Amino acid sequence: xxxxxxxxxxxxxxxxxxxxxxxxxxxxxxxxxxxxxxxxxxxxxxxxxxxxxxxxxxxxxxxxxxxxxxxxxxxxxxxxxxxxxxxxxxxxxxxxxxxxxxxxxxxxxxxxxxxxxxxxxxxxxxxxxxxxxxxxxxxxxxxxxxxxxxxxxxxxxxxxxxxxxxxxxxxxxxxxxxxxxxxxxxxxxxxxxxxxxxxxxxxxxxxxxxxxxxxxxxxxxxxxxxxxxxxxxxxxxxxxxxxxxxxxxxxxxxxxxxxxxxxxxxxxxxxxxxxxxxxxxxxxxxxxxxxxxxxxxxxxxxxxxxxxxxxxxxxxxxxxxxxxxxxxxxxxxxxxxxxxxxxxxxxxxxxxxxxxxxxxxxxxxxxxxxxxxx
Amino acid sequence: xxxxxxxxxxxxxxxxxxxxxxxxxxxxxxxxxxxxxxxxxxxxxxxxxxxxxxxxxxxxxxxxxxxxxxxxxxxxxxxxxxxxxxxxxxxxxxxxxxxxxxxxxxxxxxxxxxxxxxxxxxxxxxxxxxxxxxxxxxxxxxxxxxxxxxxxxxxxxxxxxxxxxxxxxxxxxxxxxxxxxxxxxxxxxxxxxxxxxxxxxxxxxxxxxxxxxxxxxxxxxxxxxxxxxxxxxxxxxxxxxxxxxxxxxxxxxxxxxxxxxxxxxxxxxxxxxxxxxxxxxxxxxxxxxxxxxxxxxxxxxxxxxxxxxxxxxxxxxxxxxxxxxxxxxxxxxxxxxxxxxxxxxxxxxxxxxxxxxxxxxxxxxxxxxxxxxx
Numbered sequence: 001x002x003x004x005x006x007x008x009x010x011x012x013x014x015x016x017x018x019x020x021x022x023x024x025x026x027x028x029x030x031x032x033x034x035x036x037x038x039x040x041x042x043x044x045x046x047x048x049x050x051x052x053x054x055x056x057x058x059x060x061x062x063x064x065x066x067x068x069x070x071x072x073x074x075x076x077x078x079x080x081x082x083x084x085x086x087x088x089x090x091x092x093x094x095x096x097x098x099x100x101x102x103x104x105x106x107x108x109x110x111x112x113x114x115x116x117x118x119x120x121x122x123x124x125x126x127x128x129x130x131x132x133x134x135x136x137x138x139x140x141x142x143x144x145x146x147x148x149x150x151x152x153x154x155x156x157x158x159x160x161x162x163x164x165x166x167x168x169x170x171x172x173x174x175x176x177x178x179x180x181x182x183x184x185x186x187x188x189x190x191x192x193x194x195x196x197x198x199x200x201x202x203x204x205x206x207x208x209x210x211x212x213x214x215x216x217x218x219x220x221x222x223x224x225x226x227x228x229x230x231x232x233x234x235x236x237x238x239x240x241x242x243x244x245x246x247x248x249x250x251x252x253x254x255x256x257x258x259x260x261x262x263x264x265x266x267x268x269x270x271x272x273x274x275x276x277x278x279x280x281x282x283x284x285x286x287x288x289x290x291x292x293x294x295x296x297x298x299x300x301x302x303x304x305x306x307x308x309x310x311x312x313x314x315x316x317x318x319x320x321x322x323x324x325x326x327x328x329x330x331x332x333x334x335x336x337x338x339x340x341x342x343x344x345x346x347x348x349x350x351x352x353x354x355x356x357x358x359x360x361x362x363x364x365x366x367x368x369x370x371x372x373x374x
Numbered sequence: 375x376x377x378x379x380x381x382x383x384x385x386x387x388x389x390x391x392x393x394x395x396x397x398x399x400x401x402x403x404x405x406x407x408x409x410x411x412x413x414x415x416x417x418x419x420x421x422x423x424x425x426x427x428x429x430x431x432x433x434x435x436x437x438x439x440x441x442x443x444x445x446x447x448x449x450x451x452x453x454x455x456x457x458x459x460x461x462x463x464x465x466x467x468x469x470x471x472x473x474x475x476x477x478x479x480x481x482x483x484x485x486x487x488x489x490x491x492x493x494x495x496x497x498x499x500x501x502x503x504x505x506x507x508x509x510x511x512x513x514x515x516x517x518x519x520x521x522x523x524x525x526x527x528x529x530x531x532x533x534x535x536x537x538x539x540x541x542x543x544x545x546x547x548x549x550x551x552x553x554x555x556x557x558x559x560x561x562x563x564x565x566x567x568x569x570x571x572x573x574x575x576x577x578x579x580x581x582x583x584x585x586x587x588x589x590x591x592x593x594x595x596x597x598x599x600x601x602x603x604x605x606x607x608x609x610x611x612x613x614x615x616x617x618x619x620x621x622x623x624x625x626x627x628x629x630x631x632x633x634x635x636x637x638x639x640x641x642x643x644x645x646x647x648x649x650x651x652x653x654x655x656x657x658x659x660x661x662x663x664x665x666x667x668x669x670x671x672x673x674x675x676x677x678x679x680x681x682x683x684x685x686x687x688x689x690x691x692x693x694x695x696x697x698x699x700x701x702x703x704x705x706x707x708x709x710x711x712x713x714x715x716x717x718x719x720x721x722x723x724x725x726x727x728x729x730x731x732x733x734x735x736x737x738x739x740x741x742x743x744x745x746x747x748x
Contacts, residue, residue, distance in 0.1 A: 024418065027415045056401055107432075
């Protein structure tokens with residue numbers, strides 16, 4: 001299985017932009033799918049030069065059958081006969097990631113995270129023991145090393161924890177491939193391409209133990225909190241607000257509703273800063289329909305999340321988190337909790353201080369004291 | 375139909391050379407076939423931007439079924455249902471040239487002249503009225519404009535004449551595509567991509583007329599004449615000499631045999647200079663077996679050919695040609711004639727003088743005097 005480096009594809013997209021800023025989605029996929037095709041041929045040549053028997057396959061040669069959504073296709077089925085025959089003959093099989101073919105033989109691409117998705121989907125189709133993904137980092141870390149100094153590598157992590165960390169900005173594995181791994185029980189081993197001795201991170205179904213285990217701390221910048229204040233202490237048909245935003249591809253993350261005696265009086269939610277102007281425009285247009293009296297927005301926020309199995313069952317974690325922030329004079333603008341994570345919104349200018357303090361309390365201190373084994 | 379510009383492919387081949395100088399032929403085809411795939415996608419984007427409804431197809435999408443000779447595949451069959459449907463819907467269909475797919479879904483490429491070959495083969499499969507090929511020159515000329523000053527454009531030429539000119543170095547159309555055109559009666563119209571008013575050259579089945587019509591003068595440099603002198607006035611099993619050379623991919627062009635009273639005493643033939651050392655090595659190794667007493671070679675020759683329907687029936691042409699050379703003090707080292715051409719070997723250092731003198735006599739003078747209409 002092979003990890004797409006993306007340089008060739010970036011160049012193709014730049015050349016495309018010189019032609020048009022509205023390329024046909026079908027032709028876009030015809031164009032960008034060549035990047036991986038070039039890579040599989042070159043990789044096979046390298047392997048052959050080293051004396052290995054290698055053979056390449058594009059998406060349509062396997063075939064990796066997808067639906068017909070150009071640029072963001074979903075895998076429907078992967079044929080494995082040919083690969084199995086090759087493996088039987090001890091060949092190294094190199095399959096192009098990121099691409100497939102629809103039922104009418106049109107070339108499709110899988111969109112973001114498509115290369116990893118192909119790899120894990122292939123592993124599932126072949127009922128492989130494990131899928132190894134070689135990437136440019138040495139696995140998943142307890143926090144972003146550019147922000148936090150003493151990060152430690154996570155050696156084992158469950159699919160669910162990984163899904164939380166991925167969506168929170170860990171960016172090493174895309175959610176789509178982790179979801180397939182979870183669904184088909186394929187352990188995913190993330191390792192570094194560049195380090196011979198890389199031990200990496202194993203994403204798999206861990207046995208749930210009662211004990212708490214904090215995996216990592218993630219941060220996401222450029223968050224806006226929107227608060228809608230209802231007329232006469234009520235907001236009407238609130239689900240339609242979110243349906244409206246979804247129709248315009250605006251991603252709503254945390255939603256917090258404060259209940260009054262009978263009715264919701266106001267509701268807060270977060271969006272990405274890039275969606276702010278469109279969101280305000282839509283909300284203002286529909287303010288009357290939804291009984292909205294006032295729209296408040298607070299920009300320049302960062303979301304910090306701690307992720308780990310057992311958080312939901314250990315109320316002490318939240319208290320501990322709030323204490324750290326209080327000790328560092330950091331205000332929280334919003335709190336959200338789930339079974340395996342707690343997220344807080346803080347001002348962007350203190351986010352890195354918060355990250356370090358939280359990481360120190362939950363990862364480093366605990367590691368050093370061996371109170372909780374990870 | 376689209377003419378391959380080759381720049382992308384050249385770059386891919388350079389990158390390949392950095393990896394290995396012995397690439398697997400299968401992976402080589404996987405790699406270089408991406409060049410045309412990139413081109414068809416970009417061309418469709420351009421057409422769509424101009425408001426046309428365009429759709430691209432790779433070789434395997436059509437499919438253009440070939441044999442399994444990687445790098446030099448021959449087209450076996452072209453499916454046309456999908457193209458016909460698209461044309462019915464008034465779409466512009468853009469098909470990748472130079473590539474196909476074998477019965478096992480491996481990618482193949484057609485080798486030299488493959489893009490033109492795809493175009494004419496498609497036209498044949500679609501029973502098209504004509505195949506237009508846009509290239510970087512404005513058609514076929516009566517001689518190489520870099521050598522001869524007053525060249526004129528050929529407006530009409532028969533397949534056979536074109537085949538002679540192509541193999542003699544005109545280099546605009548590859549023989550393979552002309553052969554397909556001849557076989558399936560597809561007129562090929564060669565025009566310039568860059569000139570709006572290009573009238574080009576039409577290659578088609580001309581009605582044979584009794585009158586002589588000289589089309590063009592071609593030159594090929596770096597020719598070697600080899601002469602084998604037989605033992606006891608005989609050369610044994612001469613066919614085996616040529617079989618031996620063919621086994622080593624050495625292309626023998628003109629063969630002239632001088633007959634003695636009962637047996638061949640010696641035989642001369644021409645090869646390209648690049649094949650000289652291998653040819654001499656092979657001949658020396660087998661000299662005894664073939665009863666060869668002496669091997670002579672004469673390097674630094676050029677072949678000049680005049681091509682035109684009716685040459686074989688007009689002995690005056692040869693006489694005229696020899697006269698021109700005699701007037702210019704140019705020695706001939708070998709002569710070869712066919713129905714539609716006469717070739718002579720001359721020293722390389724006087725080849726351009728010969729070209730100009732011949733062109734002047736056979737093309738310019740005749741044009742000016744309108745003795746023979748072309």
